[in-house]
Amino acid sequence: MAIKTITTEELQKRIAGEETLYLVDVREDEEVESGKIPEAVHIKMGDIPSKLDFFDKENEYIFICRSGMRSERVCEYLQEQGFKVVNMEGGMLNWAGEVK
Numbered sequence: 254m255a256i257k258t259i260t261t262e263e264l265q266k267r268i269a270g271e272e273t274l275y276l277v278d279v280r281e282d283e284e285v286e287s288g289k290i291p292e293a294v295h296i297k298m299g300d301i302p303s304k305l306d307f308f309d310k311e312n313e314y315i316f317i318c319r320s321g322m323r324s325e326r327v328c329e330y331l332q333e334q335g336f337k338v339v340n341m342e343g344g345m346l347n348w349a350g351e352v353k
Contacts, residue, residue: 256328257339259315261347268292268350275314279327280345284319288352289345298323305334313337320344 259267267274268290276293278285285295296304298318308314314336316324321344328338341348 254332256325256332258342259339260342261349264290264315264341265350275312276317277314277327278317279324280318284345290317290348291351291353293317298327301327301330308336310335310337313339315339315341317341317348318344320346 264274264276274292276290278289278293278295279298279301280289280295281297282295289295296307308331314331316327316331316338318324318327321340321342324344325340328340331338345352
C-alpha cells in the first residue's frame with residue numbers, strides 16, 4: 254500500500270490552521286540541534302521499534318527527516334504495524350516554516 258504524503262506547504266497551512274497534528278521528527282540528535290518544527294516530537298529512526306507504545310492507532314502521524322527518505326522508511330514500517338502515517342515530502346530541506 255502506498256504511503257500518504259504531505260507537502261511542506263500543506264503542512265504549514267495545517268499548522269497555521271491550528272489543527273491537532275502529530276508530528277514526529279526521526280532525524281539524529283545532532284541534526285535536530287540545528288532546529289526542528291516546534292510542534293514535532295523527536296524520536297530517532299532507530300528508536301521507533303522500541304517506542305511503538307508511544308503511538309496510538311487512532312491518530313495519524315506525520316513523519317519528518319532531512320530529505321524525506323528515512324521518514325518514508327519509518328512510515329512503511331509503522332504502516333505495516335497498523336498505524337496511520339504520512340510522510341512529509343522533501344523533509345526539512347524543503348521546510349520554509351518556523352524552526353526552534
